[in-house]
Amino acid sequence: MVKTDLSVELTGLALENPTILAAGVLGTTGSSLKRMANSGAGAVVTKSIGIEPKVGHPNPTMFKLDCGFLNAMGLPNPAYKEFRGELDIAKEGGVPVIASVFGAHPDEFSEIIAGLDGADAYELNVSCPHAIGYGAVVGTDPVLVEEITRAAKQAASVPVWVKLTPNVTDIVEIGEAARKGGADAVVAVNTVRGMAIDIHSGYPILGNRFGGLSGAAIRPVAVKCVYDLYQALDIPVIGVGGISKWQDAVEMMMAGARAVQIGSAVFDSIDVFNDVTAGLARYLASHSMVLDDIIGLAHRKVGL
């Protein structure tokens, strides 16, 4: 049997396969990132790193629902100076390591990127829905997104991806702002705002009261965002949200994703990268297709 080629060129990076570990999931340490690389991820994204250490929100910070997961981690991170060393360990995994970066304004992004040198690309988290003064606030303002992207591009000598929140009236407007700012790719989507309440007591379950929905519940939302962004932008779209099976990856790529990120699905198994990759290869082989044939296929079917 000939091994199906799943390698993909993504903003100049060579990925052996199009599955990427999503930001904030098993990305706290270099060792953990390396383990995920060894588990088959084609690239790995770190936990989002900021300028000051943050302990994040009080627990409960994450739990599983019947449909998906809710989390409100609150961007815990030891700040970029402390985290810098983890990057080197992560890179021992042999796959591109993307540093996820968050901040409140363009200068912060620049400073962190300069400090986190050595990453193969940066992913700007302008989309975390539950960090006061950060994230969603930033990511819902196209002007700010464009400025942040531009500042990041200036600071970085490697590609810059911008990760978008779905919690906006028009994600394409934000995606276009990122592209105008010089983004090499957009990543869609971050979590969908959500909340759950403990009916035994009346307390919101998350320590932060509300947070972000991820997992299977949001896949149709992510697919729609990716579809719209692919149609509107001339830069690659990376799809994320609810992917746990190879079928989900095929769907996301047909919507227009050039690569996919996988987060919550590590709950079921960290083998998810190998499983998705194997399934993708089988699918392509049995349909006599290559990856490029399925990327954006849904657009070609309906004649855009």
Added chain:
Amino acid sequence: MVKTDLSVELTGLALENPTILAAGVLGTTGSSLKRMANSGAGAVVTKSIGIEPKVGHPNPTMFKLDCGFLNAMGLPNPAYKEFRGELDIAKEGGVPVIASVFGAHPDEFSEIIAGLDGADAYELNVSCPHAIGYGAVVGTDPVLVEEITRAAKQAASVPVWVKLTPNVTDIVEIGEAARKGGADAVVAVNTVRGMAIDIHSGYPILGNRFGGLSGAAIRPVAVKCVYDLYQALDIPVIGVGGISKWQDAVEMMMAGARAVQIGSAVFDSIDVFNDVTAGLARYLASHSMVLDDIIGLAHRKVGL
């Protein structure tokens, strides 16, 4: 055993219980609405009715996902003149009948409301995510929402509810516009925009390509919207999105809903209204509480 009192006063309407059939679900005919009243709904909302007959989008218009449902009906309706007679039949069900109304501008809403006289309240659908020129376009603009609400209030001699879309950056802004326009209540939420693709062929599955996500997948989204609206507004909030069990209704009410609407869950059983009502009654009895104790409880627990 004393029967627990579940009656609730909602914008002046007396409901025997706080479960309401959601718009667009089994609300095409008077007989169907009557059947749902007889199945235990405390009130029923009609299919959204417009000014001209519409056949809606091509099939497939709805299907079940692992998590929730996707639909893109496209607001099929026979126009208000043809529909008027169904209201009288619906009212034989003995519970309040709310006419859901959609349009492109304030005058259309006024005309339809005048023509659909006899409803016990009107629900303004300014939130359908998949009707070109209608719905989401309207419901994402606070100025238009305020104007439409004001026009509807002028045309109506009964309460006016405004149904909100979650597909906006800030649902509270739209809710406030509705309140300023004179809304007696807001209803949150309509479906969340979503899409699914057939991986065998690459075709988007819905005839309209994309549509609205409903069911369990969106409950955390709806709970968060209801929570925020309850905190911001001094008019009642009606919660809708993913309710299929009494526990879900309790959660939604704790978030701040004075009543709940149930849509997709009729898929499992049209007895859902009786089941939810029975569960609510048991819950209240076993906790020695009345409905008012749970409405908004999550806010009181965290001290607003």
Added chain:
Amino acid sequence: MKPQNAVITEVIHETPTITTLKTDIKLDALPGQFGMVWVRGLDEVPMALSHPDGITVQRVGEATAALSDMQVGDSIGIRGPFGNGFELKGNRIMLIAGGVGGAPLLPLARLAHSKGLDLTIVIGARTGDELLFEQQFSQCGSVSVATDDGSKGHHGLITELMNQFDLESFDQCYVCGPELMMKGVLNMLQARGIETHSQFSLHRYFKCGIGVCGACTIDPSGQRVCKDGPVFQGDMLIYSELGKYHRDATGKKIVY
């Protein structure tokens, strides 16, 4: 559920307007259940599962034309099985099929035959060429035929042909066909007071097919043809809209 992919493995031209498509998937359906059949890029329409692995389509409009023109190797999407299906009752039963109404009745005939039941099958069509499944039905029981133009069998309506039988002697009558034919049959059964011993498979405009949207509900019961039906016991239909009107895709009443 999302549509399953079904690849056409065999195309059988049953009559000049009716075609059976066999596929590579089997649905574990009760006789009378249906699937929502997706012609990609065009439409999705309800179709009885005339075979575990196939449907039988009459060309009436765009979607059915596309289906009728499919070739081996083409594929469709199918959601289902949906609906309640027929319930076998008693030992001596009559099947009454008008036109493509034979589609949901064929699997019922086959099941009844396999259980050793005594079957009388009455099939009707506009013309002899259009008789559906005559041969297949003959393998299950005794078949009587009526055609509108008299080109085969009894010249006239199915109901006239039925008069030749002692209807009271049947434990159950199963009916599917054009609405006015079904209404005629229902009237005959009602006149004899045996409408509770009959099951009718109805046709209404389906959108969701899964009992949520309400497009297919009938007056005055509000029953959903797609979920509570498509099969209803005759007595449930007597004071119904059957034969009076149905609704189009907008929900507007169309009088027969």
Added chain:
Amino acid sequence: MKPQNAVITEVIHETPTITTLKTDIKLDALPGQFGMVWVRGLDEVPMALSHPDGITVQRVGEATAALSDMQVGDSIGIRGPFGNGFELKGNRIMLIAGGVGGAPLLPLARLAHSKGLDLTIVIGARTGDELLFEQQFSQCGSVSVATDDGSKGHHGLITELMNQFDLESFDQCYVCGPELMMKGVLNMLQARGIETHSQFSLHRYFKCGIGVCGACTIDPSGQRVCKDGPVFQGDMLIYSELGKYHRDATGKKIVY
């Protein structure tokens, strides 16, 4: 899963700083598995399931203080059981419990005893008053005691006490206690080349508790203490961060 509601049915003050809370729910857990225990409005912390229906809490900070002060009728939320738990191996086993480390080991002792295994249990504490589950462990096997201040049993470290046994004669050693104690035990076992015959229950800062967030991963394997652990075979820990450093809630390394 969302937290289950657990109402406190019994409060047992085990030592001046350690309290067992029995609840009205039973979790079907393996010995060594844990629950995420939610003190509503305050925090959620990992706790071994010391009983099918209970936890045993040492007062160290805010959440554990709130738990220690709970009364019968109060309630908490519990998610779980999570983690891998201990695996019983062999016939002659040793349990080594330091302080509240006895909590995950008590259900293991009881299970092993019920299976007729030969148990040697070594428990240590700062002082005699703080010895946890001495009586309960005695019902399962022979107990030896060490205290830092010599107020009871051996005066000194657990590792010194362990030297009195022929460690090679045990099929398996199960260990839970303060990190530096565990590191000491691991060193002893390693020196004898029997680290593969040991299981250690680790403690790291948990956020999600379900293996997704990465807060609890250890170097250099990247294993998640909450999901791949909390129990690890001794040899997996030899070149690890155990006893060297752990990470705080920000992910910053805190050196021991």
